Amino acid sequence: MVKQRSRTSIAAWIALLPMILTVVFAYIGTMLFTARVSLSSSRIFPTSDFVGLGQYARLFRNERWLLSLENLAIYGVLFVLACLVIGFLLAVFIDQKVSGEGVLRTVFLYPYAMSFVATGLVWQWILNPSLGIQQVLRHMGFEDAQFDWIVDQDKALYTIVIATVWQASGLVMALLLSGLRGIDEEMWKAARIDGIPRWRVYISIVLPMLWPSLSTAFVLLFAMVIKLFDPVVAMTQGGPGTASEVPAKFIMDYLFGRANIGLASAASIVLLTTVMAIVAPLYFARSKVVQKRSKA
Amino acid sequence: MSKASQLAGALALAIGAHGGVLAQAPQPPRPPLKATVSHWWTSGGESAAVRQFADAFNKAGGQWIDQAVAGADASRASTINRIVGGNAPAAAQFNTSKQFRDIVDQGLLNNIDDVAARGNWDQVLAKPIIDVIKVNGHYYAAPVNIHMTAWFFYSKPAFAKAGIKEEPKNWNEFIAALEKLKKAGLIPLAFGGQVWQEKILFDAVFSMVGGPELYLSIYRDRNYAAINSEAFRQVLVKFKQLRNYIDAGSPGRNWNDATAMVVSGKAGVQIMGDWAKGEFSAAGQVAGRDFGCFAGFGPKSPYLVAGDAFVFPKTSKPQVVAAQKLFASVVTSPGPQAAFSALKGSIPIRPDVDTSGLDLCAKKGIEIMQDRSRQLPNPEMLLDPDLVGALQDVLTNYWNRNQTPEQAQKNFIQAMKDNTW
Numbered sequence: 205m206v207k208q209r210s211r212t213s214i215a216a217w218i219a220l221l222p223m224i225l226t227v228v229f230a231y232i233g234t235m236l237f238t239a240r241v242s243l244s245s246s247r248i249f250p251t252s253d254f255v256g257l258g259q260y261a262r263l264f265r266n267e268r269w270l271l272s273l274e275n276l277a278i279y280g281v282l283f284v285l286a287c288l289v290i291g292f293l294l295a296v297f298i299d300q301k302v303s304g305e306g307v308l309r310t311v312f313l314y315p316y317a318m319s320f321v322a323t324g325l326v327w328q329w330i331l332n333p334s335l336g337i338q339q340v341l342r343h344m345g346f347e348d349a350q351f352d353w354i355v356d357q358d359k360a361l362y363t364i365v366i367a368t369v370w371q372a373s374g375l376v377m378a379l380l381l382s383g384l385r386g387i388d389e390e391m392w393k394a395a396r397i398d399g400i401p402r403w404r405v406y407i408s409i410v411l412p413m414l415w416p417s418l419s420t421a422f423v424l425l426f427a428m429v430i431k432l433f434d435p436v437v438a439m440t441q442g443g444p445g446t447a448s449e450v451p452a453k454f455i456m457d458y459l460f461g462r463a464n465i466g467l468a469s470a471a472s473i474v475l476l477t478t479v480m481a482i483v484a485p486l487y488f489a490r491s492k493v494v495q496k497r498s499k500a
Numbered sequence: 501m502s503k504a505s506q507l508a509g510a511l512a513l514a515i516g517a518h519g520g521v522l523a524q525a526p527q528p529p530r531p532p533l534k535a536t537v538s539h540w541w542t543s544g545g546e547s548a549a550v551r552q553f554a555d556a557f558n559k560a561g562g563q564w565i566d567q568a569v570a571g572a573d574a575s576r577a578s579t580i581n582r583i584v585g586g587n588a589p590a591a592a593q594f595n596t597s598k599q600f601r602d603i604v605d606q607g608l609l610n611n612i613d614d615v616a617a618r619g620n621w622d623q624v625l626a627k628p629i630i631d632v633i634k635v636n637g638h639y640y641a642a643p644v645n646i647h648m649t650a651w652f653f654y655s656k657p658a659f660a661k662a663g664i665k666e667e668p669k670n671w672n673e674f675i676a677a678l679e680k681l682k683k684a685g686l687i688p689l690a691f692g693g694q695v696w697q698e699k700i701l702f703d704a705v706f707s708m709v710g711g712p713e714l715y716l717s718i719y720r721d722r723n724y725a726a727i728n729s730e731a732f733r734q735v736l737v738k739f740k741q742l743r744n745y746i747d748a749g750s751p752g753r754n755w756n757d758a759t760a761m762v763v764s765g766k767a768g769v770q771i772m773g774d775w776a777k778g779e780f781s782a783a784g785q786v787a788g789r790d791f792g793c794f795a796g797f798g799p800k801s802p803y804l805v806a807g808d809a810f811v812f813p814k815t816s817k818p819q820v821v822a823a824q825k826l827f828a829s830v831v832t833s834p835g836p837q838a839a840f841s842a843l844k845g846s847i848p849i850r851p852d853v854d855t856s857g858l859d860l861c862a863k864k865g866i867e868i869m870q871d872r873s874r875q876l877p878n879p880e881m882l883l884d885p886d887l888v889g890a891l892q893d894v895l896t897n898y899w900n901r902n903q904t905p906e907q908a909q910k911n912f913i914q915a916m917k918d919n920t921w
Contacts, residue, residue, distance in 0.1 A: 249602060267893070333749050355750075440751070441694055443752055443896070444693055444751035445695075446893060458889070460573040461889060463599065463885040
């Protein structure tokens with residue numbers, strides 16, 4: 205018995221070996237390399253000198269970087285919340301056994317299948333005050349109609365939230381819908397017999413039961429937040445001015461156009477540590493829960 | 501395969517031992533000198549232009565292997581990665597600027613001193629160009645064109661409609677013209693609010709209103725006192741004055757969409773590099789008839805020199821070195837220069853070129869370039885790419901936010917301090 209188990213574990217290790225090597229060299233290796241580069245004065249090529257935390261000091265004096273972090277935080281909260289709420293509502297509506305469910309599902313999920321570079325351009329046109337919604341309203345006779353968020357310093361970021369929510373809420377819908385379909389009909393019957401209103405069932409019973417789907421959706425959305433790059437480039441290019449800058453774009457700009465990989469690496473490391481600071485406690489809490497469950 | 505390349509190597513060695521590859525008299529057919537060329541000329545007009553170089557190179561005994569990568573940043577990144585990876589292209593495009601200075605300093609480029617000596621580059625080329633391609637006495641790049649980044653293009657019908665009789669000769673006349681265009685119900689200044697376009701607009705104002713001395717003392721000498729001066733404050737004020745003459749839809753607009761506004765006569769003027777001419781000619785418009793162009797105010801205004809150049813990553817393979825030298829001498833010679841510039845919208849790097857195929861604006865530009873005192877290097881020639889970027893951030897914040905010129909001056913200095921290791 206014991207022998208057999210060790211043999212399977214060797215087979216498992218062999219099967220996992222390529223992945224382990226990838227993780228060690230491609231992920232951890234490059235991470236360490238990036239950390240090393242961030243401590244040097246590298247410009248276009250990596251160099252091996254040591255300037256301590258100089259790049260980090262410069263990074264946190266950089267107005268644009270600080271603004272990028274702030275933008276990412278605002279964007280992240282709004283985007284995740286809006287996607288979860290809208291995605292949940294869409295899933296619930298579709299779950300009412302509406303006719304043409306297949307068509308609706310495709311319609312809602314379709315944006316997610318599209319590249320944002322293409323759809324971002326379309327959104328840019330829709331929101332452009334001299335081409336899009338504002339102009340259409342004015343042609344319809346509403347002379348004072350105003351919808352110029354995309355060119356407004358204070359509101360440009362929200363246009364990116366709108367466009368990306370449009371793209372990603374279909375994904376949340378699909379995940380939650382499969383969760384909803386997994387809920388036993390008996391539960392609904394029981395609730396109906398008890399005379400509990402439908403909305404109350406959704407809030408107090410269904411939502412907690414959807415927890416695994418919700419957490420999956422959250423993780424996927426969180427990854428999209430951190431990686432946020434192409435919607436910004438396609439829609440506003442970080443502008444007007446630096447109003448909608450995000451860290452990923454900052455890093456790309458310094459990595460390529462501005463030929464300063466030292467500073468770009470420092471920024472990447474800051475982003476990495478931020479993600480770990482958010483994910484590590486979550487992971488820890490989850491593993492505690494799993495432990496408790498497996499003991500019980 | 502390997503035998504063939506060995507043979508080619510031996511042949512090239514033998515030819516090299518005889519001296520100049522170009523100067524050789526007709527010989528028994530030898531394998532062409534293969535050169536992989538990395539560049540970012542992918543649009544219609546650009547690829548037609550680069551084909552001129554390719555044809556000339558192939559005719560001269562080379563074999564052009566095209567490796568176009570769309571987007572300047574992406575193309576340069578791929579070149580750098582391939583140099584690091586040991587599989588560099590034989591020739592790679594950069595802007596005529598400090599972009600490739602680090603590669604020179606790391607000793608990763610072959611110099612082309614003998615081509616430069618044979619072509620008499622010291623005398624033929626403009627000084628701002630020599631200053632960036634000649635490092636420590638060696639030529640490390642072959643310049644292929646000159647772009648001027650601050651042309652004023654205007655729509656003749658729009659000027660007529662607004663009752664503007666002649667081209668403005670100074671800043672006040674320019675503002676007056678913009679006012680007239682505004683009164684005529686047109687968009688006075690066609691503008692795309694992207695960071696690099698804001699920087700181009702600023703440098704146009706800076707060089708013309710602030711003058712070359714102030715320009716050089718800030719961009720070249722990094723003189724903080726000059727940044728704090730009243731003269732520079734005035735430059736910033738006048739730059740922002742232009743905001744009154746753009747339309748609401750400008751943020752994020754592409755430069756060619758802005759040019760289209762001038763082409764259609766909806767807008768009066770665009771300040772843009774001479775590549776904008778491509779949009780006019782694509783719309784069937786002719787310089788001097790449908791649109792006008794002037795390179796700044798008055799007969800002494802500076803001409804901002806920019807452009808493209810090819811560098812030659814280090815290799816010890818003799819046939820590649822020979823191909824590199826052949827390449828450098830072909831792309832800089834008068835014939836291909838004339839053919840290329842006519843399609844690219846730039847002007848040739850040398851004065852001894854047949855200009856009959858060029859348009860009115862290009863001819864004006866060539867005439868201006870004769871006057872050495874009007875040649876002014878563009879900021880990318882004087883500053884490292886990351887400082888140029890940091891200054892772009894400063895200017896875009898000033899342009900788009902409610903900032904005072906004093907704040908912009910302070911941020912300018914901070915950016916310069918932060919970009920010095």
